[in-house]
Amino acid sequence: MNINKYDKNRELFMKAVKVIPAGIYGHLGPAEGCFTPVSAYPFFSQQAKGAYFWDVDGNRFIDYMCAYGPIILGYNDEEVDGAAIEQLKKGNCVTSPSSIMVEFAELMVDTVEMADWVFFAKNGGDVTSFAIMVARAATGRKKVILVNGGYHGVAPWTQQEGYPGIIKQDVENNFYVEWNNFEEVERIVKEHPGEIACFMATPYHHPVFADNELPADGYWQKIRKLCTDHGIVLAIDDVRCGFRLDMAGSDQYFGFKADLMCFCKAIANGWSVSALCGIDALKDAAASVKYTGSYWLSAVPFAAGIACLNKLKKIDAPKHLQEKGKKLTDGLVSIGKAHGFDLKVTGVESMWYMRIANDDSFLLHQEWVAECVRRGAFFTNHHNHFINWALTDEDIKKTHEIADEAFHILKKRHF
Numbered sequence: 001m002n003i004n005k006y007d008k009n010r011e012l013f014m015k016a017v018k019v020i021p022a023g024i025y026g027h028l029g030p031a032e033g034c035f036t037p038v039s040a041y042p043f044f045s046q047q048a049k050g051a052y053f054w055d056v057d058g059n060r061f062i063d064y065m066c067a068y069g070p071i072i073l074g075y076n077d078e079e080v081d082g083a084a085i086e087q088l089k090k091g092n093c094v095t096s097p098s099s100i101m102v103e104f105a106e107l108m109v110d111t112v113e114m115a116d117w118v119f120f121a122k123n124g125g126d127v128t129s130f131a132i133m134v135a136r137a138a139t140g141r142k143k144v145i146l147v148n149g150g151y152h153g154v155a156p157w158t159q160q161e162g163y164p165g166i167i168k169q170d171v172e173n174n175f176y177v178e179w180n181n182f183e184e185v186e187r188i189v190k191e192h193p194g195e196i197a198c199f200m201a202t203p204y205h206h207p208v209f210a211d212n213e214l215p216a217d218g219y220w221q222k223i224r225k226l227c228t229d230h231g232i233v234l235a236i237d238d239v240r241c242g243f244r245l246d247m248a249g250s251d252q253y254f255g256f257k258a259d260l261m262c263f264c265k266a267i268a269n270g271w272s273v274s275a276l277c278g279i280d281a282l283k284d285a286a287a288s289v290k291y292t293g294s295y296w297l298s299a300v301p302f303a304a305g306i307a308c309l310n311k312l313k314k315i316d317a318p319k320h321l322q323e324k325g326k327k328l329t330d331g332l333v334s335i336g337k338a339h340g341f342d343l344k345v346t347g348v349e350s351m352w353y354m355r356i357a358n359d360d361s362f363l364l365h366q367e368w369v370a371e372c373v374r375r376g377a378f379f380t381n382h383h384n385h386f387i388n389w390a391l392t393d394e395d396i397k398k399t400h401e402i403a404d405e406a407f408h409i410l411k412k413r414h415f
């Protein structure tokens with residue numbers, strides 16, 4: 001099998017570090033360690049189409065990270081990009097918002113079961129922060145309850161004391177609980193009567209470096225009742241799962257109703273738009289919060305979002321993405337087993353997390369992932385993965401062949 005070389009990637013990275021902090025910052029860069037061992041990974045892409053991207057050395061990857069979630073239909077989807085290009089000819093960033101904004105808002109409200117209204121921004125972190133502000137404006141309270149290991153972006157309130165640039169005051173109103181531990185949430189609520197504005201969590205637990213966990217039976221229903229009884233806003237961060245489990249929202253999928261729901265990835269297949277959906281009772285509070293941005297009302301991503309949501313509904317994307325994910329992961333598990341490796345798959349199949357459970361240090365898993373990436377299947381070591389609609393059976397077969405060879409190499413090297 002062909003093994004990738006990354007000479008141009010490395011040359012470009014050496015140029016990048018001179019003019020860009022960390023060369024590539026954030027979750028796409030090697031500095032955060034997502035790509036360990038870095039020697040196996042490309043740094044810069046050249047182009048992308050369907051289920052693939054190509055790096056600057058011309059290596060092709062079957063992409064199981066999908067830009068960390070936004071790509072749900074595959075890269076450069078013709079219907080979505082076509083709608084965006086048509087809108088671009090009419091206008092994008094204009095003094096008055098385009099009428100298409102209202103059309104998109106109506107579609108979101110029709111699509112998301114809990115939504116009586118929607119507020120658009122750009123990134124997931126814009127709307128998770130807005131959700132906290134709306135909850136505080138509505139309740140007049142300042143404390144929030146969050147789940148340990150949950151990710152809601154990079155605004156100071158989402159980080160930890162001691163991280164560069166973060167001060168105690170940024171996080172002093174946060175309480176942290178363990179996932180699926182209802183009693184802990186209940187205890188904090190009882191110990192702080194009239195102080196908790198919001199409980200925010202993802203619909204199921206998808207942290208990094210840890211197996212993903214679904215909600216325990218009755219967990220969300222108990223949380224819902226607790227929040228209602230104590231006047232606490234229940235905010236669901238559906239930034240990553242949104243439209244991957246259920247077109248009506250992941251709260252529907254798990255059988256409860258949120259007060260606020262944050263969406264971002266997958267709304268517009270890579271075009272920059274995020275959304276906070278809410279119930280009527282919180283609409284005035286949302287209107288009262290001072291919150292906007294230069295590009296938040298730009299029309300092109302709205303056009304892309306309309307085309308994307310309509311297509312996701314038409315093809316029943318959540319169901320088919322789960323099926324593709326199951327086919328892929330069932331194969332990976334049984335190929336691993338044939339070589340004596342216990343590949344543990346958790347989370348939902350369209351967004352699965354995996355690790356080789358024979359070794360708690362993650363090193364064996366990192367090595368296997370690196371061998372897969374070198375052969376053109378783009379996985380990461382410690383983050384959940386994503387399935388996109390453009391992925392074919394042929395791609396899944398090729399991925400299984402790559403995984404087989406990578407397991408074989410690991411076995412020869414270590415056992």
Ligand SMILES: Cc1ncc(COP(=O)(O)O)c(C=O)c1O
Binds near residue numbers: 125154
């Ligand atoms: C669950 C969740 N919430 C919030 C965010 C932040 O979104 P963004 O990076 O678009 O600000 C992310 C991003 O990965 C996420 O996965």
